[in-house]
Amino acid sequence: MPPYTILYFPVRGRCAATRMLLADQGLDWKEDVVTIDAWMKGDLKANCLYGQLPKFTDGDLILYQSNAILRHLGRKHGLYGKDDREAVLLDMANDGVEDLRTKYLNLIYKNYENGKDQYVKDLPTQLKPFETLLKQNPEGGAFIVGNKISFVDYNLLDLLLIHQILAPGCLDSFPLLSAYVARLSSRPKLQAFLASPQHTGLPINGNGKQ
Ligand code: 6SG
Secondary structure, three states: OOOEEEEEOOOOHHHHHHHHHHHHOOOOEEEEEOOHHHHHOOHHHHHOOOOOOOEEEEOOEEEEOHHHHHHHHHHHOOOOOOOHHHHHHHHHHHHHHHHHHHHHHHHHHHOHHHHHHHHHHHHHHHHHHHHHHHHHOOOOOOOOOOOOOOHHHHHHHHHHHHHHHHOOOOOOOOHHHHHHHHHHHOOHHHHHHHHOHHHHOOOOOOOOOO
């Protein structure tokens, strides 16, 4: 029995980054899939801490909140920087990823038809901070902070990949981000995961929009 379990809807959604981290780190996990019909019955929702998924279990540790799950795996597997200084820079980067992910999810689930044009127009402003972070990384910008992969790299990579699907070419004016996506996506275990049915077989979002 693998030590980790992900309980989530049959989508990539807020679990894509966690799955990428686990796959790239060679860690095993079990997927428990909750269909929309099962969720709509309500009893599972009533038993979830915040009434939402994903739920992640690590032995007897039960976690909710996708970013807490990423941080837990980051601490546990040495993916949280080399010291406190790198850790807080990673926190700052991850909060930025979360802010843009929230905007993206609002577009997808609440305002796709009316909001997409403006969203895509604003995208360069939203993406620029991540290009700046890569530029500012004294270690060369292969990773968002420091010279080693972190939980934030998986989260940012997912965010950039879903934006390239929403708005192809959105990274063209960001050379560091473009190279970052290409470099990370070609890490052997990650590349294999991204090409696997476990990833490609799931829609990005729960309403079919992307
Ligand atoms: C939705 O929002 O998949 N969890 C979602 N929705 C169900 O009843 N801050 C935390 C975190 O980071 C946010 C959790 C997140 O972990 S993720 C959840 O639990 C609820 O609130 C996006 C996603 N959506 C697909 C989906 C299938 C069934 C419920 C949500 C589509 C939307 C509503 C029905 C079909 Fe749907």
